[in-house]
Amino acid sequence: MDWRKYLRSFGYAIEGILTASKEQNFKSHVVSAIIVMLAGYLTGLSRIEWYIVLLLIALMFALEMINTAIERVVDLASPEIHPLAKQAKDIAAGAVLVFALFSAIIGLLIFLPKWF
């Protein structure tokens, strides 16, 4: 096993996270994640509820980063206006929206019964 190669790949992945973290959407997700975790702490979630909340937060960040990567590739491949470039970016953004909506629903199903 080539540990130096793995370490280098790990460094590139960290670089990718740092690059994505400069995006406005990423920053909004950081703020949302902090608010949700604070609410979870104050509400007193069960162990399994924490697993679900943390999984949703991690998936949201991962999906947002994949969306950013797709935007970059589209900009590289098609800097000019093209209907397929539009579709690719809109579909990627739609994927994030679908996940965000379902995460919000799951979040409400976890939190609302504890509040009311």
Ligand SMILES: Nc1ncnc2c1ncn2[C@@H]1O[C@H](COP(=O)(O)OP(=O)(O)OP(=O)(O)O)[C@@H](O)[C@H]1O
């Ligand atoms: N090359 C293109 N051809 C056609 N439509 C495009 C193209 N680039 C962007 N668009 C349209 O403009 C929208 C916004 O694109 P943009 O690249 O600004 O994405 P964004 O979501 O604002 O991301 P960010 O501002 O984080 O880069 C896209 O969803 C798409 O509908």
